[in-house]
Amino acid sequence: AQTVTQSQPEMSVQEAETVTLSCTYDTSESDYYLFWYKQPPSRQMILVIRQEAYKQQNATENRFSVNFQKAAKSFSLKISDSQLGDAAMYFCALYTNAGKSTFGDGTTLTVKP
Amino acid sequence: DTAVSQTPKYLVTQMGNDKSIKCEQNLGHDTMYWYKQDSKKFLKIMFSYNNKELIINETVPNRFSPKSPDKAHLNLHINSLELGDSAVYFCASSLLPGGGYTFGSGTRLTVV
Numbered sequence: 510a511q512t513v514t515q516s517q518p519e520m521s522v523q524e525a526e527t528v529t530l531s532c533t534y535d536t537s538e539s540d541y542y543l544f545w546y547k548q549p550p551s552r553q554m555i556l557v558i559r560q561e562a563y564k565q566q567n568a569t570e571n572r573f574s575v576n577f578q579k580a581a582k583s584f585s586l587k588i589s590d591s592q593l594g595d596a597a598m599y600f601c602a603l604y605t606n607a608g609k610s611t612f613g614d615g616t617t618l619t620v621k622p
Numbered sequence: 623d624t625a626v627s628q629t630p631k632y633l634v635t636q637m638g639n640d641k642s643i644k645c646e647q648n649l650g651h652d653t654m655y656w657y658k659q660d661s662k663k664f665l666k667i668m669f670s671y672n673n674k675e676l677i678i679n680e681t682v683p684n685r686f687s688p689k690s691p692d693k694a695h696l697n698l699h700i701n702s703l704e705l706g707d708s709a710v711y712f713c714a715s716s717l718l719p720g721g722g723y724t725f726g727s728g729t730r731l732t733v734v
Contacts, residue, residue, distance in 0.1 A: 612664075
């Protein structure tokens with residue numbers, strides 16, 4: 510069985526500052542992928558960033574970057590220069606060759622002006 | 623051009639009715655999925671199809687039946703709707719294993 514845990518139900522950040530969302534996971538697979546998805550109030554699920562487990566280099570997409578610690582099974586998301594539009598629910602997800610993604614329970618991010 | 627489109631966006635229906643949700647993707651992806659998001663925002667996979675073939679069928683009541691007429695379409699039919707079926711249902715597709723999902727905008731189903 511694979512599990513994904515997001516221990517922070519809610520987080521808040523001041524506009525223009527940096528925030529880190531935590532995610533830990535567990536799987537017996539050696540080959541897997543990790544993702545962060547964003548769900549704003551519009552309900553649309555949007556892929557933010559993707560990390561291949563076999564790559565040591567942390568993925569980066571503009572203001573979004575991850576800290577992937579494979580041995581610790583940790584996959585945190587860092588949002589730099591936070592913007593009001595970053596306010597959303599963020600989901601961490603694990604995909605294995607079993608062919609499905611398991612999602613964490615989500616972290617609601619509030620951005621304060 | 624919408625990549626993954628679901629219809630309808632909202633569906634309100636009475637208990638016991640049968641309803642369908644349609645999903646189409648124009649991305650050329652081979653794999654399509656149905657996910658259910660409950661009132662607490664928990665996302666759980668229901669079904670997965672790869673090129674019209676069912677590859678994942680999670681523990682879902684038999685009242686839910688997916689149908690994939692071709693690899694661009696994955697519909698969800700629900701019989702004898704119950705109050706507990708109220709949720710947001712997301713269709714998604716992916717090109718490659720581990721490639722990440724492109725989601726539809728979701729269908730909010732309310733059973734009264």
